[in-house]
Amino acid sequence: MLKRLSLLFSLMWFPTLISAQATEVNPPNFIKTITFTSNTPESQLPIFRLGEPLRLQFDALTTNEEDFYYKIEHFNYDWTPSNLVQGEYLRGLDNQRIRNYLNSLNTLQMYSHYDLRIPNENTKGFLKSGNYMISVFDDYGELMFSRKFMIFEDVVAVSAQVKRTRDLETIEEKQIVNLTINTRDVLLNNPLETVKTMIVQNNNLKTAITDLKPQYTLGQELIYRYDQESSFWAGNEFLFFDNKDLRAATVAIQFIDLKDIYHNYLFTNENRSEQIYTYWPDINGNFLIDALDRDNVNVEADYVSVHFSLKIEELKNEDVHVYGNFNNFTPDEETKMTFNQERGVYETELLLKQGFYNYKYVTLARDGTIDESATSGNFWQTENNYKVLVYYRDLGARYDRLIGYGEASSVNIRN
Known part of the structure; x- marks a missing residue:
């Protein structure tokens, strides 16, 4: 009788386990600048036509030349696991080491740049369209991060x-x-x-x-x-800064300081929720890695400590975060701002690779609700x-x- 009850309990829970939706895992703080690229590198949303190449890049800010491995899984439209086995959606093998990497050159912040391209000698390509997840593990099998991507057929x-x-x-x-x-x-x-x-x-x-x-x-x-x-x-247009020149202030960068690495101090941003709408071009929250007078920005662009500040009254029930595709639109402890009582502003600093960045400020409620309107407003x-x-x-x-x-x-x- 006890065995039957145990079996019944397992069957009741089994559908729940297999139908759980996949969620992306953000990397630890020593992995930065995760990008997907294909024929439209400026998009940063990994949507590929079936048969197009995939390219995943990221930096590891260590000096150990770590080994990383990747795994690819197929999902249904609602991000529950599909019924396909790997041989039905993937030509070749995954769970392979990312072999293509280079160490940074002439940078104050040392890092290794990893570059995974599919197809490669082990993973030949994809056989099916649909939703996918790529997960990157370290040498000990610990999950470092995961990212969703989609492959489409041009049928309709x-x-x-x-x-x-x-x-x-x-x-x-x-x-x-x-x-x-x-x-x-x-x-x-x-x-x-x-x-x-x-x-x-x-x-x-x-x-x-x-x-x-x-x-x-x-x-x-x-x-x-x-x-x-x-x-x-x-919402509202994204704010931006451009630090491809480490030693020059711009319309968004107030001043620069050199310590162990370069520090960029942005002008303090105002609360835009009660201001009138003003248009200026943006790249809709994305970022582009760029550096002046560099041949290969993947390994020659440096990392900069960027200082953000927002002038707004202190909030009691919400936290304020810097928000953008640079960290996959995920508020976390790194993007969380603290209130400076003396200056009356929220402040934080983020370690970001040189380039052009879009960002916003959002509030995060205790229940996990993200709200852009409190600091940026909504304008049709x-x-x-x-x-x-x-x-x-x-x-x-x-x-x-x-x-x-x-x-x-x-x-x-x-x-």
């Missing part, structure tokens, strides 16, 4: 249009994304159940809207004209980038194909 055409919300309560603060999927004469069985969508704002998977169903069909087109369900807070005019992914699982299929990809910008927003 995806178009998107950004509009102001029709909700009068948030018409000044929100944007909505309308979708049209053209099936191109491809028969999609029962699209209400088999077609899934994901909309990503500014390359941030953590705020993505998923699983919208088509509202109606017009010929070969699946039409999505939602309001509330496909609406995003518009904000230029945001939206990416749309379309998944399809045919009747009887064992995994979700990623069959379409589209993109839109609110620079041409309509009322």
Whole structure:
């Protein structure tokens, strides 16, 4: 009887275990500047066409020339593990050492730059489209970090249009994304159940809207004209700084100091939530590594201690963080700011590789809620980038194909 109860308990819990959603793990503080690149290196959102090469790069700020290994897994559209075995989605082997690395050259901060390219001699490429996770381990099998990426097939055409919300309560603060999927004469069985969508704002998977169903069909087109369900807070333009020249102050850098490494002190930023909207071009939270008069910025760009400060009243129930794609839009202890009573500002410093960076300040509530509006506001005019992914699982299929990809910008927003 006891064995039967134990077996029943295991069966009850087994579906929960296998259906857990995958989450990304951020690296320890000695691993920096994780980037995915392909044919669109400025994106920083790893979406690749099936057959395109993948390139993952990162720096280890140690002097030991550490060994790192990578593992690749396939997932369903909702980031639960798929039913495919590795041989069905991967040509070749993973769990291999990253062999391509170089040590930094003529830098104050020493580091090793690791460069994983797929296909390579061990991992030949990918056989299936869909959601993937790449995990990097050290020599002891300890997980260092993991990152999501997506591989799509160009099966259907995806178009998107950004509009102001029709909700009068948030018409000044929100944007909505309308979708049209053209099936191109491809028969999609029962699209209400088999077609899934994901909309990503500014390359941030953590705020993505998923699983919208088509509202109606017009010929070969699946039409999505939602309001509330496909609406995003518009936010504000990202702040920026450029420190490709270590010894020159810029429009964002107030002054520079040289200690053990270079320190860049940014001008103090103001609370923009109560100011009027002002447009200036940004790269929607991304970053680009760059250094003046360097042949290979991967190993010749130096690391700089960048000092941030925000003038805002002290908050009692929320923490303030620096926020951007430089750390995968993840508030943590490193990005957390402290309040300087004498100056009346929040302050922190981050060790970042030379380049051009976008960033914002956000508040983090005790329940984990991230809010941009408290320090930046929400303005319907904000230029945001939206990416749309379309998944399809045919009747009887064992995994979700990623069959379409589209993109839109609110620079041409309509009322």
